[in-house]
Amino acid sequence: MSGRDLLSIADLGREGIVDVLKLADSFAEVSEREIPKVPALRGKTVATVFFESSTRTRLSFETAAKRLSADTMTFTAATSSLSKGESLRDTVETLDAMGVDAMIVRHACAGAPKQVARWVRAAVVNAGDGQHEHPTQALLDCFTLREALASRAGVEPADDLSGVRIAIVGDVAHSRVARSCVLAYGALGASVTLVGPPTLLPATTAGWGVEVSNDLDEVLAEVDVVYLLRLQSERLEESLIPSLGEYSERYGLTRDRARRLRPELLVMHPGPMIRGVEIDDEVADSPRCLVTRQVRNGVAVRMAVLFRLLTLGDRKASDDGQERRSA
Amino acid sequence: MDPDDVRRALVRIAHEVLERNHGAGDVVVVGLQSGGVALAERLVQLLADIDGAEVPCGKLDVAFYRDDISIRPVSPEEVTRIPVDLTGRVVVLVDDVLFTGRTVRAALDALGDHGRARAVQLAVMIDRGHRELPIRPDFVGKNLPTRRDELVDVSEAGVAIGDMVERLAERDVAPVDLEDGR
Numbered sequence: 001m002s003g004r005d006l007l008s009i010a011d012l013g014r015e016g017i018v019d020v021l022k023l024a025d026s027f028a029e030v031s032e033r034e035i036p037k038v039p040a041l042r043g044k045t046v047a048t049v050f051f052e053s054s055t056r057t058r059l060s061f062e063t064a065a066k067r068l069s070a071d072t073m074t075f076t077a078a079t080s081s082l083s084k085g086e087s088l089r090d091t092v093e094t095l096d097a098m099g100v101d102a103m104i105v106r107h108a109c110a111g112a113p114k115q116v117a118r119w120v121r122a123a124v125v126n127a128g129d130g131q132h133e134h135p136t137q138a139l140l141d142c143f144t145l146r147e148a149l150a151s152r153a154g155v156e157p158a159d160d161l162s163g164v165r166i167a168i169v170g171d172v173a174h175s176r177v178a179r180s181c182v183l184a185y186g187a188l189g190a191s192v193t194l195v196g197p198p199t200l201l202p203a204t205t206a207g208w209g210v211e212v213s214n215d216l217d218e219v220l221a222e223v224d225v226v227y228l229l230r231l232q233s234e235r236l237e238e239s240l241i242p243s244l245g246e247y248s249e250r251y252g253l254t255r256d257r258a259r260r261l262r263p264e265l266l267v268m269h270p271g272p273m274i275r276g277v278e279i280d281d282e283v284a285d286s287p288r289c290l291v292t293r294q295v296r297n298g299v300a301v302r303m304a305v306l307f308r309l310l311t312l313g314d315r316k317a318s319d320d321g322q323e324r325r326s327a
Numbered sequence: 328m329d330p331d332d333v334r335r336a337l338v339r340i341a342h343e344v345l346e347r348n349h350g351a352g353d354v355v356v357v358g359l360q361s362g363g364v365a366l367a368e369r370l371v372q373l374l375a376d377i378d379g380a381e382v383p384c385g386k387l388d389v390a391f392y393r394d395d396i397s398i399r400p401v402s403p404e405e406v407t408r409i410p411v412d413l414t415g416r417v418v419v420l421v422d423d424v425l426f427t428g429r430t431v432r433a434a435l436d437a438l439g440d441h442g443r444a445r446a447v448q449l450a451v452m453i454d455r456g457h458r459e460l461p462i463r464p465d466f467v468g469k470n471l472p473t474r475r476d477e478l479v480d481v482s483e484a485g486v487a488i489g490d491m492v493e494r495l496a497e498r499d500v501a502p503v504d505l506e507d508g509r
Contacts (some may be wrong), residue, residue: 026388026403035440038391068391307391312400 005117005124006305009135009183017142017187018159023304024143024297025157030067031300041068044101044310049092049116050127051077051107056271056295057127057136061104064302070310073100088112089119096120101310105129110176123309131174137270138180140301142188144294145225148266162189167219169195169251170229170278173202177270178229182208195219196251199240216251220261228253228269228278248277258283266290328469328486333452336468337366340450341373343466348417351380353445355416359434360388361404362423362481366452370421385409387420389433413442419466423481425451428462452481 005011012020030038046065048058058074065072075095077083082091088107095103102123105113110130117124128134142161149164150157166185172178172194185192186209193211194201205212213219220226231247241247248254253267258280267289273279283289328336348354351374358367364386371384390396390403420434431449438444452468457475473479473488480487 023402025406026390029406029408030391033440034442037440039436040391040396311396312402 004309005113005126006135006309007114007117007124007126008133009138009180009187012135012187014160014187017139017184020139020301020304020308021143021146021157021159023307024139024301027067027300027303027307028297030303031296037067037069039069040307041065041070041310044068044070045073045099046070046102046104046306047073047075047095047100047122048104048127049075049095049106051082051088051105051112052128054106054127056298057106057134058104060295060298061125061127061136061302061306063299064306065102067299068303068306070101070306073098088116092116092120096122102306125305125309128176130176131179132176133180133183134176134270135180135184136298136302136305137177138184139305140294140298141181141227141268141270142184143301144268144290144297145266147297148290148293149224152264160188161185164190164225165193165223166190166225166227167193167195167213167216167223168227168229169216169219171200171231171235172196172229173200174232174235175229181227182210186210193219193223197241197247200235217257217260220257220265223265225266225268226253228267228273230270230272230274231277233274244277252278253280253283255280255282258286261288263288268294271295330483330485333468333481333485336452337369338373338377340466340468341370341377344370344419344448344450345374345378345380347448347465351378351382353415353417354380354419355383355385355409355411355413355444356419356421357385357387357409357434357438359420359422359430360386360407363421364405365483366423366450366481367421370419370450383410385411387434387437389430389437392433392436394429394433407437409441413438413444415445416442418444418447419450420447421450423451424453424455424479425449425462425464425467426455426457426479428458428460431462432460453479453486455479 030036048061050058062072100122104125104127105116106127107129110132112129113124113126126133126135146157168178168181182192193213195213195216201212235241265288267283269291273284275281275284345351356367356371358364367384371382374380374382386408388403388405388407390401393401418438438447448465450466451464454464454467454470455473478489480489
């Protein structure tokens with residue numbers, strides 16, 4: 001994170017990602033303690049500003065902020081003055097005026113966090129914007145994968161994921177998680193294959209550095225990790241898939257498919273999982289499934305992101321920053 | 328100090344630790360990241376050689392507890408590993424150089440999050456003075472008067488005093504950042 005915001009994985013680059021992962025190693029140790037709290041961000045205030053629903057991301061950020069001894073504020077669109085007609089800009093500027101140091105922003109529109117970052121002095125973290133990106137999800141996925149591969153091999157976690165083959169399966173076209181993951185996995189040297197029906201794959205993947213396939217079984221035979229995406233049920237209404245049943249049959253980790261999987265294959269999912277559609281209970285609850293670890297690591301990784309932004313980034317409160325902002 | 332001087336000082340400190348604590352029964356040795364870790368490991372080995380004691384050895388990174396966290400970039404160098412619950416134990420905190428005392432202050436806070444130690448003792452290879460906090464070492468390899476702007480380096484090659492600006496240039500670090508601490 002060279003700057004004071006985390007809007008896209010591209011802001012970090014390979015070096016930044018590795019830095020976050022190493023820092024997260026230290027915060028993972030903190031999280032294991034009886035008192036999982038450090039005074040690092042005492043006196044800082046972190047606000048979660050969510051214009052879209054969320055369970056794990058918001059709670060994960062709030063837990064991360066609290067474990068760093070920061071104060072937290074929660075903004076929820078539904079119970080705010082937005083419903084009285086206050087604009088996005090006035091809303092975030094109000095929060096900014098209260099002296100918030102970081103804003104964790106989720107919005108249905110791609111680019112909204114970037115726009116917010118132009119308006120406020122606080123550091124802005126993109127917690128999911130439309131179909132654009134969800135960078136902290138990709139970071140925690142990298143962390144989890146690196147940890148799982150290392151613990152299996154009985155070694156210390158490596159810096160990168162070179163040589164690891166990952167399939168991202170499902171509704172890639174509409175997925176902000178997929179976009180961030182492609183960037184992050186790619187930056188760390190993994191090879192990525194996108195799998196799904198043509199209607200749910202991006203129109204073009206030129207410049208993504210990925211392979212594309214419509215045949216899950218063929219890909220499963222070749223990869224080390226399957227990363228499942230949630231199938232949003234509204235895709236059915238948009239006629240992008242014939243039926244849930246058929247989708248599940250072709251692109252879900254069904255029980256039948258699960259029994260044919262190689263034992264060392266790892267399964268990941270950003271949550272929320274829709275059991276019975278993209279993943280069968282038997283897979284979701286098996287040791288190869290890293291979903292619980294993903295959630296647990298999310299806190300440590302978000303601690304690392306907040307710590308970096310609020311201590312290592314540009315001096316937020318400096319006049320210099322102020323000038324840059326208003327320019 | 329040459330490497331032999333450092334070794335002899337460490338042997339003496341090991342004896343002093345055993346004498347002070349009537350053996351090594353409850354002792355846990357914790358090295359401060361990064362300079363104290365290697366010394367802590369050597370001290371544990373010496374305690375084993377002298378007394379046959381198997382003393383747990385940990386390493387502590389105090390980055391998240393520093394008081395200059397928002398003044399300059401502070402980042403952990405390595406993951407903290409404390410192998411046992413410290414409650415009721417005697418912690419011997421080991422560092423290479425004692426200077427302002429701010430690192431030790433941060434370390435005392437950090438240790439508290441790993442249990443309530445019965446006592447914490449401080450062992451340093453070099454006490455170079457210039458304390459900014461009421462902290463004193465229990466075991467000292469050598470008292471070494473220095474100027475504030477000098478840099479004391481403890482390595483396998485022994486102990487050396489360098490010109491801070493030169494050293495920092497070698498390490499590619501901005502000198503102003505280290506003005507008030509180590």
